[in-house]
Amino acid sequence: MKVGMIGTGNMGSTLGRLWAGCGQDVFFGSRDPQRGKALAAEVGRGAQGGSIEQASAFGDVLALAVPWHAAQETVRIMLPLDGKVLIDMINAFEMDSGPLLGFTTSAAEQIASWAPGARVVKAFNSIHFASIANPDFGGQAASQFYCGDDLNAKAQVARLSTDIGLDPVDAGPLWMARQLEPLAFIWIYLAWGQNLGTDTALKLLRRPVS
Numbered sequence: 508m509k510v511g512m513i514g515t516g517n518m519g520s521t522l523g524r525l526w527a528g529c530g531q532d533v534f535f536g537s538r539d540p541q542r543g544k545a546l547a548a549e550v551g552r553g554a555q556g557g558s559i560e561q562a563s564a565f566g567d568v569l570a571l572a573v574p575w576h577a578a579q580e581t582v583r584i585m586l587p588l589d590g591k592v593l594i595d596m597i598n599a600f601e602m603d604s605g606p607l608l609g610f611t612t613s614a615a616e617q618i619a620s621w622a623p624g625a626r627v628v629k630a631f632n633s634i635h636f637a638s639i640a641n642p643d644f645g646g647q648a649a650s651q652f653y654c655g656d657d658l659n660a661k662a663q664v665a666r667l668s669t670d671i672g673l674d675p676v677d678a679g680p681l682w683m684a685r686q687l688e689p690l691a692f693i694w695i696y697l698a699w700g701q702n703l704g705t706d707t708a709l710k711l712l713r714r715p716v717s
């Protein structure tokens with residue numbers, strides 16, 4: 508898979524490093540192309556780096572790993588996105604009041620409206636980057652809830668999840684991002700508001716088939 512990482516912070520660097528490590532062709536895109544190149548050189552394994560425009564053109568799958576306040580401008584720079592799988596992992600929230608969107612829309616649906624033709628999948632938003640890097644919780648893999656309207660795009664995201672040891676859980680169509688974004692905030696508030704810390708992750712339990 509050709510994967511373009513958009514943003515070189517915690518999430519972009521962690522996921523890009525892991526995907527490069529399991530054989531994906533990764534391009535790190537940054538506002539500062541030198542930062543993208545430096546990260547690619549550090550990661551190795553054939554990873555490349557440069558600008559956001561270059562990463563967007565490179566990837567069949569694009570992972571949008573920027574803050575919510577930068578999302579619209581970043582997507583504008585990434586266009587055109589026709590046919591591309593666009594992974595939105597963004598959480599738009601205030602720590603003292605919760606999600607900024609919900610009930611009638613979501614960050615994922617807003618992003619889809621800015622990226623005509625893109626196959627948007629909400630994913631990786633309800634898990635901390637350190638748990639993505641180390642998803643094994645005593646023999647149980649952390650859950651990676653995702654949703655989207657394109658089945659093929661979701662299958663690619665599920666594979667990108669299992670490849671790095673996460674347990675993908677298909678939560679349905681893209682409008683279910685209205686539920687996955689607050690779900691992330693439950694975890695975020697438990698980690699910081701309730702001081703459970705980042706060595707915690709959400710898990711969907713399945714009863715073993717007898």
Ligand SMILES: NC(=O)c1ccc[n+]([C@@H]2O[C@H](COP(=O)([O-])OP(=O)(O)OC[C@H]3O[C@@H](n4cnc5c(N)ncnc54)[C@H](OP(=O)(O)O)[C@@H]3O)[C@@H](O)[C@H]2O)c1
Pocket residue numbers: 513514515516517518519536537538539542543571572573574575576577581596597598599631632633634635636637
């Ligand atoms: N941290 C987590 O564990 C976690 C978990 C789930 C979801 N998320 C979501 O994933 C997204 C990225 O989180 P993160 O922890 O990776 O954030 P981060 O470490 O702050 O990195 C965000 C990156 O976005 C890029 N960027 C583009 N425009 C920007 C702007 N105007 N201001 C700041 N950065 C800008 C920067 O990369 P360049 O400098 O290379 O352009 C920056 O390094 C966020 O929307 C967050 O809600 C985070």
